[in-house]
Amino acid sequence: MSHDLILQNILTPPVLFFFLGTLAVFFRSDLEIPAPLPKLFSLYLLLAIGFKGGIELQKSGFGGQVLPTVLAAIAMSLLIPLICFVILRLKLDVFNAAAIAAAYGSISAVTFITAESFLASQEIPFDGFMVAALALMESPAIIVGLLLVKLGAPKNRPNGRVMKWRSILHESMLNGSVYLLLGSLLIGFLTASNNPIGVEKMNPFTDKLFYGAECFFLLDMGIVAAQRLPGLKKAGSFLILFAILIPLLNAFIGIFVAQLLSLNQGNALLFAVLCASASYLAVPAAMRMTVPEAKASYYISTTLGLTFPFNIVIGIPIYMGLVNKFIPSIG
Amino acid sequence: MSHDLILQNILTPPVLFFFLGTLAVFFRSDLEIPAPLPKLFSLYLLLAIGFKGGIELQKSGFGGQVLPTVLAAIAMSLLIPLICFVILRLKLDVFNAAAIAAAYGSISAVTFITAESFLASQEIPFDGFMVAALALMESPAIIVGLLLVKLGAPKNRPNGRVMKWRSILHESMLNGSVYLLLGSLLIGFLTASNNPIGVEKMNPFTDKLFYGAECFFLLDMGIVAAQRLPGLKKAGSFLILFAILIPLLNAFIGIFVAQLLSLNQGNALLFAVLCASASYLAVPAAMRMTVPEAKASYYISTTLGLTFPFNIVIGIPIYMGLVNKFIPSIG
Amino acid sequence: MSHDLILQNILTPPVLFFFLGTLAVFFRSDLEIPAPLPKLFSLYLLLAIGFKGGIELQKSGFGGQVLPTVLAAIAMSLLIPLICFVILRLKLDVFNAAAIAAAYGSISAVTFITAESFLASQEIPFDGFMVAALALMESPAIIVGLLLVKLGAPKNRPNGRVMKWRSILHESMLNGSVYLLLGSLLIGFLTASNNPIGVEKMNPFTDKLFYGAECFFLLDMGIVAAQRLPGLKKAGSFLILFAILIPLLNAFIGIFVAQLLSLNQGNALLFAVLCASASYLAVPAAMRMTVPEAKASYYISTTLGLTFPFNIVIGIPIYMGLVNKFIPSIG
Amino acid sequence: MKRLDLIFSERELDAILEALEAAEVPGYTVMKHATGKGPQTICSEDMEFTGLGTNAHVIVFCDIELIEKIRENIRSILNYYGGVAYISEAIEM
Amino acid sequence: MKRLDLIFSERELDAILEALEAAEVPGYTVMKHATGKGPQTICSEDMEFTGLGTNAHVIVFCDIELIEKIRENIRSILNYYGGVAYISEAIEM
């Protein structure tokens, strides 16, 4: 059954365009999406995800499953980095372990929207408030990562580098992508409360265009991910295994929590995907600033070169298979 | 009552995204919209504004209020620079005074469309031919500015710098943004007259997408405007006062003229906004070429760092309040 | 009658925006669309053309006229370079003759979509499978061009430059724009077969937005084409004549073949346009890599500076006039 | 051989390149989108969309005689509009 | 006159420019979007959208005394975060 789901997932436009990008690198095509076009699409996607999420959140309010789900998501983004850190410390120093752990505690917005597209093509319903969970999982993971460095780092770190609370909060809340996502969420919320005409007028931009822009961006992500693969070899087999097995573990924990929360199948899949995915936008930028001792090639190749494609292509249908098994269907 | 309008204006997506950008700078977030993405959006907005305006102009024809309104707008763009020049000469030399005066005689297309969005969210009708007024207010203001330099400049300007009519006309009519706006207006007009299918096929691009693209651009404008504020301090309190009081004065004159023209409330607001807003695209580029003696930081920080945010956030609702007082509502 | 068609063609938005760009250069306006924005639009157009073509191909299947038409198109892209080569060798060396010949055997996607827009505004039906013909005409022309070099080049070409089959195939199939077009065609096909929801969700991006993006791109093409004109003077009158007469000849042959295939009027026009148009994206890039001896300014100024504008502005209506004469209307 | 580095607003690019071509320099390279600060002016990235234009950095490898030929012309442009020009030694590889 | 070439991650651009301004250099030019490779790290184009940031190339024409003034400050930034700094001769045109 998972086989079937994998095939169905692969035959959706976003995943097909991702493959097209990947194959371009393998076949050494000179297809290229020059900077700053990928930035345009990533800014657009964050803005649109946030805005739509804010509207949904305003519709659903904070009652029912909303608050418990969001709180559970935040808890996961605090817990997962700790689990990852313990595992990573088997082979890596504090700096690298903390940086990678933070990345896996945080989320990948594109993985999330690919899961949403998958659900849509399977005609399984899900709730818009899950975006609030997404938006609130980035900062805590960064904070945990930086705290781990603060506590675990050798005493001889140069003075200027002693981590201050101020800069921890700054990097975790004001990182460009976190800020844009949270800000757009708030704007969506405020607009939906006060200005229904505004919601409607934004719709063609933030909603209708979204799927196509997602495909375009995934084309680029395919190129970038494939270019990251050689870097993985240098990272070694420990990290390669980590990058594939940890998403599975985290998804499993996620589905377990989703069951406790009695989420429906759609929301449970999204919750699992939030746990399983790793950040390659907000966290790397924050770590580069505050923990330059960590190797960027480690946390980028694992998250972008392996975990991201894994989740996009086979992770999502596998998690769906698990959800089907453990979460009762409503219909 | 104006208070109410200000709040309603602030809670529209364009203004909220503008704030999001401004706050990003104050909080020192690393949110950034790299070049040439802002250029993409400004080109798009000019093209779309022009094209839609051309269609409306073709629909309305040149009868009724259209011709008087457009002529009055041109007159305002000749008159306002003269008023501003006299005031600015109190403290500034001819070059700087002329350059700033030209900027305030000209218009800001984004302020105009924000006013349109405000009217739409208030469900107040307005006419599309106002875009023709917008398009025709840029060149005259540049011409007046350059004439003021030609007449007022010290005799010892280097030879190559003696202003020629040819280059005055070139800079005022063929400046990139003026040219694109006027050209798109003409294309919209021609298309509406000859090719209704073409009008319809352009609609998703020039019309449906517009509001979202406006929000995205205002996010960037928020960043840019906030970055301009420190430059204002250097400009001194005279220019700071000028940048806030002159829009009010010009809007007041504008509403007076609108009353003479018996414009309806929506058109009267747009007319006031055209008078009150200042150019940070066409005019600075033209001045940089022809009057390098003027300090770019002066005419950019005043128009972009102060007048633009002032108009967007509180100017528009204040002018609406005045319009409500002086212009009879039709309904 | 052709006169009428020319006027009707000129009054469509794409052609009008092309003129706007051209005139910007003639009037020395500083209107500019900075890199990489033109790349964004060309990538978008290729992706959208391919995707929509794939959907249509899936709808039509390979029966009826589809296979014969596509095979005839491939045959044309093999034949036309040979004809052109013979003519070009009268004045040019092997390298330049082969490179230009390949460009004219290949196609211009933007010319094709301008022809589609022309048909739409004339309300003449045509079939989506013609895009498959378009997609399959690029590689063969490149292969013929490189073979001509391989066979005709002087024996003293440096060793590293002896053309290998591997690199001929690589350049012809994996060139960025060929790859994106073919890949998107395949994705459109697969999506239409397996995921009707996906087709619908892509529609606002690939279909609704298309016409506007085409206009924006043509604005830039107008600028670029006009900038290429001075380069034409250096190329000499032989190449100038070639760049105007060869499209006519090729269109003529194309209409003859279309008649043999009993294509309807719309498809016949598109077939003629495919034959008449010349590549300025895929072929130049491939030639630059493999035949650096050929002058880029030759194959770029002829295709982009002359043949492209000629086809866009007067070629298409002229070919339509011929189609009207030689191909029976169905209605 | 000399290396000439010119940095100035891209608005003057056409004029500078004309001066170079008139002197028949063997070649030049242009890098746009440079920003920076001079004695009086600041050039920031947002000048790209306001139409003011950012800086261009032009590199010319050529003989000292050619530099003498263009010196006056270039200096007069830079003096009026701003910008810097520096010469250093370079040897062809 | 000297020419100072600094190449480092744009993430440190603010700190470096502060150091330059504090020393009151007569001016500087910044070119962003540079990529490259150093002894340990690689900087590629896709670092632009992941937020890691590509390199900046900063050029300063100034007197040797000014370079002495900023040397320590700049070196400590480059030693910690990576990046290179080289000095060569230049004569004003």
Add this chain to the structure above:
Amino acid sequence: MKRLDLIFSERELDAILEALEAAEVPGYTVMKHATGKGPQTICSEDMEFTGLGTNAHVIVFCDIELIEKIRENIRSILNYYGGVAYISEAIEM
């Protein structure tokens, strides 16, 4: 220490960087999107979207011995495809 400036079409970037890496240079910096003019060819901005590619400017700070090692390889590429290479003096800051 020497400074090597290479300017050539970005189409040859991979080949040039391979040559540099094979010689184990300590590092290099790449700036793309350069345009320019050489003895025969012009490289303009619109070559970016036609796929012809604009120029790349590569800077390498390294010892003279390394330059000798790569000289032949690099020269053969530049001679065939076009491009320039110049060496100047530089001192680490």
